[in-house]
Amino acid sequence: MSAKVRIVEDDRVTLRLVERLLQSRGYQVVGTPTAEGAVEHLEQAEFDLLILDVGLPGIDGITFCRELRSKWFLPVIMLTARSGSREKVEGLEVGADDYLTKPFESDELLARVRAQLRRARDYGAQPSRPDxxxxxxxxxxxxxxxxxxxxxxxxxxxxxxxxxxxxxxxxxxxxxxxxxxxxxxxxxxxxxxxxxxxxxxxxxxxxxxxxxxxxxxxxxxxxxxxxxxxxxxxxxx
Structure with a gap:
């Protein structure tokens, strides 16, 4: 079964481009422009990966990621137009697994998506992992x-x-x-x-x-x- 990816991005052009890119590689994709909409979907269905924009209206990406970590363990890739190290550190501090600065190449996003999904699968498949x-x-x-x-x-x-x-x-x-x-x-x-x-x-x-x-x-x-x-x-x- 193909991986399910949740995208939270308020820029509709970027949202549509990422949706089409991932769908073309066989991923099941659900997109929304707000964190509030994402919460509803996360509570109703399981997802394998979250791609999260930092600069969201209402609840911003940093706040949402912090709140998300209290309920769900899924890989999070943050997207941002900011290139400074402070913003990246802040994202990692609240629990993001990866951080990608806009504009980005399609191949780079795909590589990071594959890597995060692979890590999640490898972790769950370790036969000798102790409790x-x-x-x-x-x-x-x-x-x-x-x-x-x-x-x-x-x-x-x-x-x-x-x-x-x-x-x-x-x-x-x-x-x-x-x-x-x-x-x-x-x-x-x-x-x-x-x-x-x-x-x-x-x-x-x-x-x-x-x-x-x-x-x-x-x-x-x-x-x-x-x-x-x-x-x-x-x-x-």
Whole structure:
């Protein structure tokens, strides 16, 4: 069965172009110009991917993405006419999985759509994935795709959870920054240290007692990160 894609874009020319492009590749596509209309469709049917414009009338894309992450776990590609890094960081902070600046090439959008759908399928198909990984006060819950910190849910976004899940494949082993980025972001793009730093900072705020002195998500200086369940390892952070 072909993937179902939801598009939220208030520019009707762009909306129609993206709809036709994806339909020509066999995707099932539903488009709407407002976030309010998208909520209704998301509550009535399951979708595999959301393409979301930032500059929407009414509820803007940033606000909608933040609210969406409290209810749904589906890949989100944000579209924007803004090229500044601040806007991109803001989108990633609220849970977007990818970010594409207008105008964009059709092939690039298609490649990113395929990459996000592939990542979602690969995650669901992992046969040896555990239900939980216990790191002490922090427990990774793969069923709920969240962390439980001292008995309370952390409220991780999809991207935040996937960074932790990737590091949890081999707890204690340092992972290169570039490898974490490429494996989790799931598309061929030049390594963006700012995007990864934002996610790491947000994870630490949610799982660490003191984000400035982490016990679990540790920095290996000049190399990358590692996940540890031992407080004794915190001296390397």
């Amino acid at each position: 939980r990984i216990d790191l002490g006060d922090v427990v990774l819950d793969f069923t709920e795709r969240d962390a439980v910190v001292r008995g309370r849910r952390a409220g991780l976004t999809r991207r935040e959870f996937e960074v932790l899940a990737y590091l949890a494949r081999d707890p204690g082993r340092p992972m290169p920054r570039e490898q974490v980025f490429e494996s989790v972001w799931g598309f061929a793009e030049e390594f963006n240290t700012n995007s990864l730093d934002v996610i790491i900072h947000r994870i630490r705020k949610k799982i660490e007692e003191d984000a400035s002195r982490p016990r679990y998500l540790l920095t290996v200086r000049g190399f990358g990160y590692r996940l540890s369940g031992s407080a004794a390892d915190a001296s390397t952070a």
